[in-house]
Amino acid sequence: MKTATAAAAPQQAPAPAPRPGLRERKKQRTRDALLRAALELFITRGYEQTTVDDIARAVGVSQRTFFRYFPGKEEVAFAMQDMVEAHFMTSLRARPADEPPLEALRRAVLDCWDSVREAVASIAPLELYLRMFRTIESTPVLLATHLRRSMEKEEHIAAVLAEREGLDVDADPRPRLVVAAFGGVLRVTGRLWSTGEDLTLEGLRALTVRYLDQVGTALAGSWRTPDPPDRAGAPAGRADA
Amino acid sequence: MKTATAAAAPQQAPAPAPRPGLRERKKQRTRDALLRAALELFITRGYEQTTVDDIARAVGVSQRTFFRYFPGKEEVAFAMQDMVEAHFMTSLRARPADEPPLEALRRAVLDCWDSVREAVASIAPLELYLRMFRTIESTPVLLATHLRRSMEKEEHIAAVLAEREGLDVDADPRPRLVVAAFGGVLRVTGRLWSTGEDLTLEGLRALTVRYLDQVGTALAGSWRTPDPPDRAGAPAGRADA
DNA sequence: AGGCTAATGTCAGTCGCTGACATGAGACAA
DNA sequence: TTGTCTCATGTCAGCGACTGACATTAGCCT
The missing domain is CATH 1.10.357.10 (Tetracycline Repressor, domain 2)
Structure with missing residues (x-):
């Protein structure tokens, strides 16, 4: 349960007070779980084929809770x-x-x-x-x-x-x-x-x-050469100039 | 099916058979009415503030009928x-x-x-x-x-x-x-x-x-001139070259 | 321990959208 | 005209993304 890791804010948490807060950690875990579950489902089953209920159920929370962590299904993606x-x-x-x-x-x-x-x-x-x-x-x-x-x-x-x-x-x-x-x-x-x-x-x-x-x-103008023959990392000339 | 569906399309109708078809005209009128009503509502009240029911009601048809003419609310827009x-x-x-x-x-x-x-x-x-x-x-x-x-x-x-x-x-x-x-x-x-x-x-x-x-x-390169002073129809030089 | 607050669950409702079914209004032949 | 026949429409039920309201519970603080 302890697992420390503390803050680890994924987004942009200004973290005014570095309070591990037992409660905060739980929230963080839930958010991470939702995110991970959602991505996994989106990738495997497809976005449209995944319902918010699926995501919530995969984490073991209610649909309502999902929407308390993310404004919508898209945001997770x-x-x-x-x-x-x-x-x-x-x-x-x-x-x-x-x-x-x-x-x-x-x-x-x-x-x-x-x-x-x-x-x-x-x-x-x-x-x-x-x-x-x-x-x-x-x-x-x-x-x-x-x-x-x-x-x-x-x-x-x-x-x-x-x-x-x-x-x-x-x-x-x-x-x-x-x-x-x-x-x-x-x-x-x-x-x-x-x-x-x-x-x-x-x-x-x-x-x-x-x-x-x-x-x-x-x-530039019209293209008459077939297809400039270069492939990978060649540091060729940049845009016009 | 008979009637060849033909007309219906207000956009690019090749109109293979010029059949006014009393029934067809009615459909066309409904479609136009829905389109016009929707645009009017979108513009005045806003897209999100306009429900499909609003549009349908404004024309005097059921919501279901709207969806028979347009695949979705967005398509009308x-x-x-x-x-x-x-x-x-x-x-x-x-x-x-x-x-x-x-x-x-x-x-x-x-x-x-x-x-x-x-x-x-x-x-x-x-x-x-x-x-x-x-x-x-x-x-x-x-x-x-x-x-x-x-x-x-x-x-x-x-x-x-x-x-x-x-x-x-x-x-x-x-x-x-x-x-x-x-x-x-x-x-x-x-x-x-x-x-x-x-x-x-x-x-x-x-x-x-x-x-x-x-x-x-x-x-091109870096910009050091303030803001090229030209305005309207001057057929100035094209992109580089 | 007891109270306060924040996180969660439950429920009901809106809106976009869809399938299924019944009905009524046109098209067409006799 | 009458009688089918079909096609557009309305009605109903249901799904999925959301949202507000309210109750419950779990962490926090004294």
Whole structure:
């Protein structure tokens, strides 16, 4: 029962007073159990085929209790995504201020992919995250929500970029424009990866590098060359410039 | 079955047999009434504040009947969007084959905006469309669905572009990449327009022109100039190249 | 130990949506 | 016209995601 571990707040608990509190631990355990059970069910049985009652029953609590821990069924599905996105924002802010915006974005994503494993480890193994990602991409209603969340995130990113460059997001559209274009490419990357057969993190990273490198040439004039022959980690030229 | 079901479809009815059919007309009228009533309610009262029962009651039919005409509450909200998107695809296909991909996309959107009024007129006045667009952008669940639909549409567009250039969409990522980047910019445009105070079609068109012209410079290196001073229809330089 | 509060369970109700069944209003032939 | 025949509609029952209200219970504090 003791098991210590204390805080371990999964989300963003400001933890004003480090009170292990016997009661708190129980809540934390329940939340974790619900989260884990839900993800497991979503991945194996499918999101739509999983009812909230199923999740609650798997943990041994009432449906009402589930809704006291999560605002809705969807939120559980995005719990890990939340962490990774927060992690990305940290990576982005850590970029040196002299990097051009697009380059900063590029590096931040790659850094992020390189350290997702550790970022997610507190909740579940990396594989669970990757599988859930695929589930999201293949479940229409989740995909829709995912896109809206991405859009909101992009707004946030644009703000960071604008600050880096000392611009006003509302006066200069460029931050939002780059982020939107960049986000679009990432979306394609994620989609292609999730429908492919290589479900490893390395595969995703390689695809990201490849597509980010190609977007520059893709935007230019007309395409007459067959398909730029490069594959993996070749640090080829970046977007136009 | 007889009657060939034929007509019914208000959207793209090839109308194989011009049979007025007394019964058919009634169905058509009901569908129109439901659509109009729904849009009216969504716009005035808000999407979430409008129940399907409200819509059905406003038309004088049962809730069950509503669901016999529309697969769900959301579909009604996107009925006009469907028409406009189909219209865009037509515009795109009408573009001369020698235009570079990005330019074709650009012209297609602008052509589309120039003729939306006529395209939508068969269902409702333009204003209703614009207002519904804003409602979609400001209603989280609708926005999410809208983004997913856009993504699906982009897949379609990428296919058209690939065909224009004689490429294989699955072998060459460039079609999907340009479309994604382009779509991202349009998304920003739509969002900015819908949150601004100028809800005219002209305003939307102007914004589109402006942002499409800026995305090229925005992607390049770092931004040190304050905010490229151009405004409306200036046919400025395209994306880099 | 006893009281206070917070976590949980139970119940009822709303809303989107669906299958099943009965009925009535058009289409069509005799 | 009459009589089928079918197709649109209404009614009813039920599921699943939620939510508010109330009762119960378990941790916390003195």
